[in-house]
Amino acid sequence: xxxxxxxxxxxxxxxxxxxxxxxxxxxxxxxxxxxxxxxxxxxxxxxxxxxxxxxxxxxxxxxxxxxxxxxxxxxxxxxxxxxxxxxxxxxxxxxxxxxxxxxxxxxxxxxxx
Amino acid sequence: xxxxxxxxxxxxxxxxxxxxxxxxxxxxxxxxxxxxxxxxxxxxxxxxxxxxxxxxxxxxxxxxxxxxxxxxxxxxxxxxxxxxxxxxxxxxxxxxxxxxxxxxxxxxxxxxx
Numbered sequence: 001x002x003x004x005x006x007x008x009x010x011x012x013x014x015x016x017x018x019x020x021x022x023x024x025x026x027x028x029x030x031x032x033x034x035x036x037x038x039x040x041x042x043x044x045x046x047x048x049x050x051x052x053x054x055x056x057x058x059x060x061x062x063x064x065x066x067x068x069x070x071x072x073x074x075x076x077x078x079x080x081x082x083x084x085x086x087x088x089x090x091x092x093x094x095x096x097x098x099x100x101x102x103x104x105x106x107x108x109x110x111x112x113x
Numbered sequence: 114x115x116x117x118x119x120x121x122x123x124x125x126x127x128x129x130x131x132x133x134x135x136x137x138x139x140x141x142x143x144x145x146x147x148x149x150x151x152x153x154x155x156x157x158x159x160x161x162x163x164x165x166x167x168x169x170x171x172x173x174x175x176x177x178x179x180x181x182x183x184x185x186x187x188x189x190x191x192x193x194x195x196x197x198x199x200x201x202x203x204x205x206x207x208x209x210x211x212x213x214x215x216x217x218x219x220x221x222x223x224x225x226x
Contacts (some may be wrong), residue, residue, distance in 0.1 A: 004156070024120075041201050042216030043157070071165075076218060091156055098211050104156030 004105035021077040025094030035091040117217035136186040136203030144207035151200045
């Protein structure tokens with residue numbers, strides 16, 4: 001595709017449920033990033049992939065959050081036992097390599113009731 | 114404490130007028146500074162990227178300045194248009210081995226007719 005795409009665009013779930021958020025990066029981009037953005041705030045780093053491996057997962061808030069990128073392209077962010085505090089917009093970005101410009105997707109708005 | 118601080122938090126300007134947004138950062142070591150524009154419900158889009166050796170860069174009606182000595186940057190919007198209404202986020206790269214992006218909270222700009 002022409003840009004980074006994310007699905008779903010909106011996700012409403014109940015407290016305690018499991019959710020998966022998907023990111024399709026720009027074709028050929030080896031670096032992929034997940035961010036979380038709360039209302040009125042800038043994005044907050046979660047995890048960075050270089051190829052298939054997580055090069056830096058220091059931003060994941062706790063062990064309920066996990067992300068994979070098994071084939072070095074599509075990535076899935078997984079949140080277990082969701083809490084109301086997890087409600088936010090989850091942004092994905094990709095870049096040609098780590099030092100290049102990051103292109104952002106439109107985000108997935110997660111609401112935990 | 115956030116290493117990237119922006120001011121003002123929000124501002125309202127009349128169409129056709131100019132405005133200047135401020136960014137102060139403490140990220141060290143410093144690699145580059147970026148300004149992003151984020152429309153409501155969209156992912157951030159890059160406006161300018163500056164390294165420490167650059168002190169000004171323009172993109173159409175947007176002009177960014179950087180003073181790496183005082184760790185300050187500004188974004189000037191000339192002859193504002195209604196489409197300039199958005200959040201403008203200052204982003205600093207550096208501070209670790211792979212240039213993780215540190216985001217400010219953004220300045221919400223509203224351009225009124």
